[in-house]
Amino acid sequence: MNPFSNTRILNFELLIMSTRIRFLPDNVTVDAEVGEALLDVADRAGVLIPTGCLMGSCHACTVELEDGEIIRACLTSVPPGKDELTINVFSDPTW
Structure with a gap:
């Protein structure tokens, strides 16, 4: 087994330091850092994403x-290894 077989993939992921984020349904696009x-x-x-507790429980x-x-x-946070990410923001009138 070659210990360097995944080196090319890992190096590619390290090169992607910026990710284009698209927020739906507003179709707003912005560049973000990993x-x-x-x-x-x-x-x-x-883009407004409602927040309550800022700890994930609400x-x-x-x-x-x-x-x-x-x-x-x-x-x-913005994950490594992706050049684009689409996020659908739910519309909840409660928040």
């Missing part, structure tokens, strides 16, 4: 990624 908090990215883009900041994964934006 590791940047999603709430900060949304705020910079002028679920006010729940959003959906393009692959259907449900996450809490207050606990999530």
